[in-house]
Amino acid sequence: MRHNGVQVAHLAEAALRHAIPFRKALRRLKRRLQPYDDNASNSHYCITNGLEQIVALRRAGFDVRGKSVLEFGTGWLPLIPLLFHLAGAARLTLTDIDRLMDDQTIARARAIVRGRMDDIAAALGQPRDALLARLDVPMAYEYLVPWDAAAHPAGSMDLVISRATFEHVPEAQIAFFLRQFHRILRPGGMTTHLVDNSDHWQHRDPALSRINFLRFEDGDPVWKLGQFNPQAFQNRLRHDDYIRLLEDAGFELRAALGEPDPKCLADLATLPLAARFRGRPPRDLAVLISLFVAQKPA
DSSP states (O other), X not given: OEETTEEHHHHHHHHHHHHSTTHHHHHHHHHHHSOOOOOHHHHHHHHHHHHHHHHHHHHTTOOOTTOEEEEEOOOSOOHHHHHHHHTTOSEEEEEOSSOOOOHHHHHHHHHHHHHTHHHHHHHHTSOXXXXXXXXTSOOOEEEESSOOGGGSOTTOEEXXXXXXXXXXXXXXXXXXHHHHHHXXXXXXXXXXXXXXXXXXXHHHOTTSOTTGGGGOOTTOHHHHHHHSSGGGOXXXXXXXXXXXXXXXXXXXXXXXXXXXXXXXXXXTTTOOOOGGGTTSOHHHHTBOEEEEEEEOOO
């Protein structure tokens, strides 16, 4: 059965996975029996995104070398932290709400990064052999799970980063975390966030528009079912919403990159929108990938 184009069975399946008792213990048991297996396409796209963030920071005048970097939402594979390690970061703080990373996923991340070294060397402007040698040097990091943002020392970091994380966080919590990022950054420190604004249900069902989820009213029972599993939660914030949230938290915007997707612009001509999205500029609604760089005033 479909509702607003979405297969309801897929949403119910995700909700049931979250409702399973002792799911964290079961996950740990599964990991002992079967190592984490990443999606190769997603992993390589993650590296591409991470390099885009480093380049955007450099264009904004920020040099990663010697800096302390905090990643918000590391996930399974520390691909982005390894890129910042190669770029010269002195210290990395990795955070999450669940402990997902382990020795096996770190080793897998290193292998993926090694396989993309030509691209990484070109983006960083450093010799390939020098980067391979640095990859063999253990990454200096601490892993804070679960991370208590409010307890993190003020003025202790130079850079806060995230990739494909914000879209899974409710708006009020994003506002909270941005205020905390501002507090823990040193004066002049930077923050960069790459956000996937697309409908994540479309990743599983290519027949959908990549902005199909803009059809659902917040109170729609099927929409609520789809949000029951926190890992499947989507806040549906758009490009301009993140600009507002960054500025409200006291940041000065240095870059807000994101182009509307032509197919999504065409879809908006016929897609029935929920009330909260009606009247908003189509170009804002159709941005699928946003990359922000912002600075705490010095």
